[in-house]
Amino acid sequence: MNSELLAVAEYMERERGIDRETLLSAVESALLSASKKSFSQAQEIRIGIDRKTCDVRAFAQLRVVEQVKQPHDEIALGAARIIKPGVNAGDVVEVEVTPKDFGRIAAQTAKQAILHKIRQVEKEKIFEEYKDRKGDIVSGTVRRFERSDVVVDLGRAEAILPSKERVPTEQYVAGDRIRALVLNVENAPNGTQITLSRSHPEFVRRLFELEVSEINDRTVEIKAIAREAGFRSKIAVISRDEKVDPVGACVGLKGIRVKNIVRELSGEKIDIVRWSDDVKTFVTNALAPAKLIRLTIDEAMRTVNIIVDADQLSLAIGKKGQNARLTAKLTGWKIDIQKEETDISFEEKVAQAVASMAAVPGIGEANAELLVQSGFLTLEGIMAAEVEDLEAIEGFTPELAKQIREAAEKSFDQPGVE
Secondary structure, three states: OHHHHHHHHHHHHHOOOOHHHHHHHHHHHHHHHHHHHOOOOOOOOEEEEOOOOOOOEEEEEEEEEEEOOOOEEEHHHHHHHHOOOOOOOOOOEEEEEOOOOOOHHHHHHHHHHHHHHHHHHHHHHHHHHHOOOOOOEEEEEEEEEEEEEEEEOOOEEEEEHHHHHOOOOOOOOOOOOOEEEEEEEEEEEOOOEEEEOOOHHHHHHHHHHHOOHHOOOOOOOOOOOOOOOEEEEEEEEEOOOOOHHHHHHHHOOOHHHHHHHHHHHOOOEEHHHHHEOHHHHHHHHHHHOOEEEEEEOOOOOOEEEEEHHHHHHHHHHOHHHHHHHHHHHHOOOOEEEEEOHHOOHHHHHHHHHHHHHHOOOOOOHHHHHHHHHHOOOOOHHHOOOOOOHHHHOOOHHHHHHHHHHHHHHHHHHOOOOO
């Protein structure tokens, strides 16, 4: 009995989950390679390991002949019939050729084979375990950092949280417990590569599926997600049961469900929006609580033009345009938000008039400012005035006044100019 090999096989089977047959087959293959160096003159060698005792034996396949000329490849007919009665010349018999020190060779070879097989089997088991888990959420411990990437210990495997899949507002230290989305699983030559993400929109979707039973049982469906990781997310939901409020289901009693998700996302704000097939209704829901005055759709440009009161403009657009930007991602439409013209201040009206006048060829910005300051806010105003009125403007010469009048007439006469 090879007690050393038997002990190793039992340990690997019990502690590492590698079955004995798989391990011993690997040892046989490794020993066969090593034995061919020792028995290089023999054509065929087979290594056999007893599955119960782990005894190792080597066998050579020899051709039966009347007279032996090649001792390493042939066996005499008489000797062959002792081993296997009834054989004839030309048959092949298997003869044990186990060397005296084969146990030592076996132990050395087995050690390397076991280590190699352990690595190979564990890689295969990890890949088999995770290959169908793409899109799942897993938990792990931050182990170390490789440049800006985070190496996460998942227990049986290590995964990478790349810098581009991290949330910019989050900081990690070794030992932190984190949850992340399995973004990709690849069976690479150096082992299974598991890529994680905490910034992907699907991470938010999966968190809601885990937290909200109505989403998990498909009573409520998440139709769209827009996310700026670490700052704000918008999700659009719809209910397949008219008795179930999709927004209320996601928020939960006293907001407990969405609070749990916000806590997991390190305080990231989440807007839950009711989905609608009607673009106007959907955009209005997505921009809430901002109140809209008018909303028009440009199908050709796939743009939604929105007018709001001045005091609602910042709320509708959001900090650094975030609310409008996320609404565009969520709905798939460009969002153009403007405030009601009647709400603009006197200074804004003056600035608009100067910009409009300066855009006319032949007038220019400096002259436009002088014209507006003197009360000429439109081309119509210039057209209705006498040249002498233009000459009276401080800084205007007769030649300049005539030039301005001609520029206004020329621009006014162009098609599309009012």
